[in-house]
Amino acid sequence: MNLNASRPLLLIGLTGGIGSGKTTVANRFGALGVPLIDTDLIAHQLTGPGGPAMPAIGAEFGPSVIAADGRLDRDAMRALAFGDPGARKRLEAILHPMIRVETDRQVSAAASSPYAIVVIPLLVESKGPKRFDRIVVVDCPVDTQIERVMKRNGLPRAQVEAILAVQATRAQRLAAADDVVDNGGEPGALQAQVEALHRRYLAFVKDGALLQNPPRERDSQT
Numbered sequence: 001m002n003l004n005a006s007r008p009l010l011l012i013g014l015t016g017g018i019g020s021g022k023t024t025v026a027n028r029f030g031a032l033g034v035p036l037i038d039t040d041l042i043a044h045q046l047t048g049p050g051g052p053a054m055p056a057i058g059a060e061f062g063p064s065v066i067a068a069d070g071r072l073d074r075d076a077m078r079a080l081a082f083g084d085p086g087a088r089k090r091l092e093a094i095l096h097p098m099i100r101v102e103t104d105r106q107v108s109a110a111a112s113s114p115y116a117i118v119v120i121p122l123l124v125e126s127k128g129p130k131r132f133d134r135i136v137v138v139d140c141p142v143d144t145q146i147e148r149v150m151k152r153n154g155l156p157r158a159q160v161e162a163i164l165a166v167q168a169t170r171a172q173r174l175a176a177a178d179d180v181v182d183n184g185g186e187p188g189a190l191q192a193q194v195e196a197l198h199r200r201y202l203a204f205v206k207d208g209a210l211l212q213n214p215p216r217e218r219d220s221q222t
């Protein structure tokens with residue numbers, strides 16, 4: 001029973017450094033039927049060909065950051081931001097409110113589920129209001145992160161290290177975590193951890209719902 005129809009009873013924020021395994025772990029929750037809201041995916045859709053953010057981005061930065069097919073040219077944008085430190089903030093000023101609106105829409109659409117997971121890569125870095133009931137951090141050693149991203153994106157080590165340098169540290173993320181998924185090992189080690197968290201989250205929701213019910217109803221439910 002959901003007393004607040006605009007969102008699931010429990011909203012989990014999932015984060016982790018680049019290459020830690022956020023997408024891999026989120027997909028395992030998805031396989032258990034948990035609604036996933038992926039802010040990275042939303043950002044890509046907003047800035048894809050014909051994406052709703054593209055008119056504002058074109059007006060702000062001009063045609064040089066727009067690829068032939070109409071998507072945001074990320075390399076051109078990066079190059080522009082490299083010479084103009086304010087550019088990143090201006091891009092975020094366009095994107096972040098739109099990401100927020102679409103995230104809220106998807107959270108509302110998941111309202112009948114006991115809980116939902118919102119994947120936010122820079123959750124610990126963001127200064128905004130914390131609207132999650134719990135934060136789960138996907139964790140692995142920094143060297144492992146670097147190796148995975150070098151392999152996944154075909155990037156040189158120095159470039160991966162440069163990305164890591166502007167993210168929160170492993171210790172900062174762990175300090176913000178209510179729950180941790182250890183992804184420093186084999187992918188096979190994830191399933192049991194994800195299933196344990198899934199059981200735990202469902203139990204929280206059940207307990208929460210019981211507390212909100214009068215005792216008589218509570219008795220009749222068990």
Ligand SMILES: Nc1ncnc2c1ncn2[C@@H]1O[C@H](COP(=O)(O)OP(=O)(O)O)[C@@H](O)[C@H]1O
Pocket residue numbers: 016017018019020021022023024025148149152183184185186187188
């Ligand atoms: N436990 C693991 N062992 C080996 N490779 C992994 C493991 N977990 C994830 N990967 C791989 O590492 C890369 C980064 O994982 P991904 O889930 O994309 O991370 P993120 O979404 O946090 O950037 C991907 O290519 C993924 O397939």
Ligand SMILES: [Mg+2]
Pocket residue numbers: 022023024040
């Ligand atoms: Mg990912």
